[in-house]
Amino acid sequence: MRVGLLTRExxxxxxxxxxxxxxxxxxELRTLTDLDVHCWGEGAAGGVVRHRSWSSLDGANDALRTFSVDLAMAAAVEGRELVHSHTWYANLAGHFGKLLYGIPHIMTAHSLEPLRPWKAxxxxxxxxxxxxxxxxAIEAADTVVAVSGAMREDILTCYPALDPAKVRVVHNGIDTALYQPDHGTDVLERLGIDTARPYVLFVGRITRQKGVPHLLRAVRDIDPAVQVVLCAGAPDTPEIDREFRxxxxxxSGVRQGLYWIPQMLPRPDVVQLLTHAAVFVCPSVYEPLGIVNLEAMACGTAVVASRVGGIPEVVEDGVTGVLVPVEENFEAGLALALDSVLADPQGARRMGEAGRERAVREFGWDAVARRTVQLYEEVLKPG
Known part of the structure; x- marks a missing residue:
């Protein structure tokens, strides 16, 4: 089975x-299919072909630059039996490939533009x-993969013309061999984090979607003895960057033990930070699933997260963490939830152990890949 996987990242x-x-x-798909990956960048090696936007569009609107990459990807997938695109950055390439070569297009929806108005x-x-x-792309796709049951509902609400039978749920996964507890402390010491004091950890981009401003306002009111570590970078816009700063x-003027790590850390560093956190926090206002919560759980850490989108399908309230409604008093609710976990280290430890067990049991990438290949086979051999 010759598959073209289309992605920005x-x-x-x-x-x-x-x-x-x-x-x-x-x-995982490389062991099950003949796979070519098409992504953004330059060069080609090992079944990965990178495409850059046209130089004549340097400085142009990002959407126009994206479309030029999509055209290059569509030209390059000739000879593939099926294309599978991820995010709007590559969806149009999949659609063009479907039209140009008469091959099926599967797209995975990781988020939905109508539910992200801040993108304007x-x-x-x-x-x-x-x-x-x-x-x-979504209305013409042969199959649309939703990364959670909540995401499937959102897709059908946003795109009512879509046949519900075409929308299938395949959850995100986690590599529990890469993400497992690391009890070393060298990373914490290098970053200057006090290993004798508990800390709350956030890992994510500085975007409206990830709710970072809500978190910064919420942690004003948590136990002042607790440190706050923010692995936060890649701001979407200068405006959200300024607001964050x-x-x-x-x-910084009202509490000590506040750390901002703007650079993207190597995965082993993040694993150690996740392992030692007293609690991981995910304050997203929109989240189809939230892989980062799985990463924290796999490292044996309790999670406090917003009750939105697919997060409740990952974080079991009261068992692997605490879920906070976003409808009203969200920031106060975040602070209360964080304090409740921080005040009960034994309870937090039990949540972390339950989270690790759940991640291993239900979210392995091998199972995700097998389910994905089953969908490929269904669209290639309809009926």
Whole structure:
């Protein structure tokens, strides 16, 4: 089975959950299919072909640059039996490949443009183009993969013209060999984190979606003896970057033990940070699933997360963590939930152990890949 996997992110350029998903899915698919990966960048090696936007569009709106990459990807997938695209950055390439070569297009929806109106702040008029690209591709795709049951509901709500039978749920996964407890302390010591004091950890991009400003306001009110570590970078816009910096500076004036790590850390460093955190926090206001919660659970750490999207399908409230409603008093709810976990280290340890067990039992990438290949076989041999 000759498959073309289409994505913006691919190692070493992975900055979000969709990139993590593609990285590990591709690793497993290589043992099950004849796989070519098409991603952003330059060069080709080892079944990975990288495409860059047209130089004539340097400085143009990101959506236009994306479309030029999509055209290059579509041209390059000739000879594939099936294309599988991830995120709006590659969906149009999959759609073009379907039309041009008469092959099936499967797309995985990691998020939905209609549910991310703040993207207009980032893309300007390009948000209308990204929304058009997603709608065009999703409504014509042979199969749409939702990464959670909640995501499936969102897809059918946003795109009512879509046949519900075409929307299938395949959860994200986690490599529990890479993400497992690391009880060393060298990374913490190098970063200057006090190993004798508990800390709350956030790992994610500085975006409206990830809810970082909510977190910065919430941690004002948690136990002042607790440290707060923010692995937060890649701001979507100058505006959200300034807001984050202002809130961080303000928070620095009222509490000690506040750490901001703006650079992307190597995975082993993140694993050690996750392992030693007293609690991991995910304050997202929109999250189809949230791989980072699985990463924390696999490292044996209790999670406090917002009750949105697919997060409740990962974090079991009261068992592997605490879920916080976002509808009202979200920031106060985050603070209360964090304090409740921090005040009960034994309970937090039990949550962490339960989270590790759940991650191993239910979210292995080998199972995700086998389910994905089953979908490939279904669209290649309908009926």
């Amino acid at each position: 691919y190692p070493p350029d992975v900055y979000g959950g969709a990139g993590v998903h593609v990285e590990f899915l591709a690793r 702040e980032q893309l300007g008029g390009g948000y209308a183009l990204s929304s058009w690209a997603e709608r065009t 202002d809130l961080f500076q303000e928070l």
